[in-house]
Amino acid sequence: MxxxxxxxxxxxxxxxxxxxxxxxxxxxxxxEKVWDRSLVEVLRWLGGTDLSAQARRETLGGNLRNSLAIVFREAGVVQTPELADQATRRLVGRTAEMFEGGLxxxxxxxxxxxxxxxxxxxxxxxxxxxxxxxxxxxxxxxxxxxxxxxxxxxxxxxxxxxxxxxxxxxxxxxxxxxxxxxxxxxxxxxxxxxxxxxxxxxxxxxxxxxxxxxxxxxxxxxxxxxxxxxxxxxxxxxxxx
Ligand SMILES: [Mg+2]
CATH class of the missing domain: 3.40.50.1000 (HAD superfamily/HAD-like)
Known part of the structure; x- marks a missing residue:
């Protein structure tokens, strides 16, 4: 016009x-739902039960290290280098499996x-x-x-x-x-x-x-x-x- x-x-x-x-x-x-599932799996492996609504919000769009720190905090477990290493491998491995399955x-x-x-x-x-x-x-x-x-x-x-x-x-x-x-x-x-x-x-x-x-x-x-x-x-x- x-x-x-x-x-x-x-x-x-x-x-x-x-x-x-x-x-x-x-x-x-x-x-994000895949990430949520693999983070909860790591949380349970650490002895926790489920992510709180607040923790879920905090992990959205975040990076892996921050998300893992939140999972350790939610599980009430102190992060040692060995545990962090194992948790990272679990988290990446499970997420990769689900990513490969198609998103x-x-x-x-x-x-x-x-x-x-x-x-x-x-x-x-x-x-x-x-x-x-x-x-x-x-x-x-x-x-x-x-x-x-x-x-x-x-x-x-x-x-x-x-x-x-x-x-x-x-x-x-x-x-x-x-x-x-x-x-x-x-x-x-x-x-x-x-x-x-x-x-x-x-x-x-x-x-x-x-x-x-x-x-x-x-x-x-x-x-x-x-x-x-x-x-x-x-x-x-x-x-x-
Ligand atoms: Mg995003």
Whole structure:
């Protein structure tokens, strides 16, 4: 429509972001439930019974070391290097078995990946999960969807630190401010926002409140390149105001 007929304050020609950076667990695939199952198995091996609701929230989107510390705390067991080692092997082994068995997509996630590709935007997978398990999950997800992949064990600090997002943007040769990050958890959103990227929050296990660095969307179903551009513009405008 001619510019003079556009609704005030809305730019229908919003410029798309240069890249879309996708979180994996809970955003693309419903793997948080797998993690939950393997963490509970380790907890029981340590003599505990079940994770509290608070502990579950704390492990969402977190890294392996933090999640294990929470499991030890919940079990009331002091973490020794030997026990931590055994627990890590159990946790990774069980999770790998379940990842290899195939992971269910989050609603609309596969179509969203294809949509972003077809729109000609660069893409990255940015996960706190380590390379070993990520590569197992990528067999099912399809590594061809991504220009680059960054894992939690390839950066100095995992999410909620911005490092994984900063590294993904650097590998793509882009400023984080020109990217949209798609995230489901408070931990991942904190990381993406700290990097300077626009966040498209698609809640999975816990609700996500609105915030200045993000646009919240109930699902990835029906996501278009225009939606991404609009979200990017909205956040940039909020931050400039
Ligand atoms: Mg996640």
């Amino acid at each position: 001619p510019a003079e007929e556009r609704p005030a304050g809305r730019d229908v020609d919003a410029v798309p972001p240069a890249a879309v950076l996708f979180d994996m667990d809970g955003t693309l695939i419903d793997s 269910p997509w989050r609603p609309g996630a596969l179509t969203a990946l294809r949509t972003v590709r077809e729109a000609g935007l660069a893409t990255a997978l940015v996960t706190n999960t380590g390379r070993y398990l990520t590569d197992k999950a990528l067999v099912g997800i399809g590594v061809e969807h991504f220009d680059v992949t960054v894992c939690g064990d390839e950066v100095p600090r995992g999410k909620p630190a911005p490092d994984p997002y900063l590294r993904a943007a650097a590998l793509l040769g882009l400023a984080p401010e020109d990217c949209v990050a798609v995230e489901d958890s408070p931990t991942g959103i904190a990381a993406a926002e700290a990097s300077g990227a626009t966040v498209l929050a698609v809640p999975c296990e816990v609700p996500i409140p609105p915030g200045p660095g993000r646009v919240v969307r109930p699902t990835l179903e029906g996501l278009t390149a225009t939606d991404l551009a609009a979200a990017h513009r909205e956040v940039r405008e909020q931050q400039a105001a």
